[in-house]
Amino acid sequence: METTSKIEIDNIPAILWGEPSDKIYIFVHGKMSSKESAHEFSQIASERGYQVLSFDLPEHGERKNKNYLCNVWNGVHDLEKIGAYVQENWKEINLFACSLGAYFSLHAYKNLPIKKCIFQSPIVDMEHLICKMFKWFNVTEELLREKKEISTPIETLSWDYYRYVKEHPIDKWNIPTAIIYGSEDNLQSHEVIDNFSKKFNSDLTVSIGSEHDFHTEEQSQAIKQWLKKYI
Template identity: 70%
Template sequence: MSSLNKRKIEIGNIPAILWGDTSDKIYIFVHGKGSNKESAHKFAIIAVEKGYQVLSFDLPEHGERKNEEYKCNVFNGVQELKIIWSYVEKNWKSINLVGCSLGAYFSLIAYKDCSIGKCLFQSPIVNMEHLIGKMFKWFKVTEELLREKREIATPIDILSWDYYCYVKQHPIIKWNVPTSIIYGTKDNLQSPSVIEDFVKRFKSKLTISVNSEHDFHTSKAEEEVIQWLNKYI
């Protein structure tokens, strides 16, 4: 494709990009931590060629929203994914999903009761309690200390007692969407057993990328992602 049609829009106060020519089928693209709506570009090239449109948007504290005093936490993230869903549901017949890392986690909570055609997850956080437990070990934090302090800053993110309680009270127990996952063997945020448990429980398709890290940053890893997308979009 020589050029990719894209249009900047706002959904409520959420900056978004609509990629591709008019179609009755679409992918909602939910980026991960530290990314933005523009990161959907490579995905959109492939999806648009296959007849889909793609809607990507900036999560709180990301992209055009970096300076907002509105936290990118599970409470705000899930609420905004529901706003995006309401917009998409009114305008497209066939709705599909792609989520990266934290974006996958928000999606699993926000969209568990939604009618989604198919789903692709790259390096998904499927068990946030597991990840927070890892952070406890990495940064020598205990549950008791977090309860006392309420918030503890770490080099990765701020650990929050309210967030931790929400995560413990909302495990991922429902997901009825045909799902394909790509996961790197050097992903240090979710252990292989956690991913395998999710795949088994929800009958997902798993593609293992040997020696790839969470962010799939090498050219070889990026090429594996492209091959995976071409196969499952």
């Protein structure tokens, strides 16, 4: 039975997985997920001598009914709090982040002394994703500027968020990084992921036929094999 303890870091609900160690992975989940989703990852990591710290992003898990939005400002703020806590308590820091969690991490952790990083289906270009949503829901930049917020079936588009994203592209990431990306991912194009990987010398694995959320049994097995190679 795996050792876990529930903790709170500056009011952020978190779980610490594994036996005491001086090496840790910060685990940042994606959208529609929670800190509990680190379960499988932590089993592989603890076999290799790492602890894992997972936590709920705003509007997720135990934070669903709090009046605190899951946007880039709050997400990055919370990741910085977690990063500071980990720096105080562990010698070696590593990072796993998925989807939106990877986008927040690229902003929050670019200056953290992280030994290695693992990204699953990362959002590395949020402007690219928002522009896709413009097309999907017949929204234009002008309309969003005028309305400030536009609700869509996926999420509310915000002018302030869009402006932030345009003004803060990812231009620094010096951490050795491995990425797994599904060839059928509809949120980031292969070209976007490829450009990021080349720019920052990341080790890219393309899982043929897999989608953004790697939801089938076969696709989740591909993730497991990949994690065993890179953790």
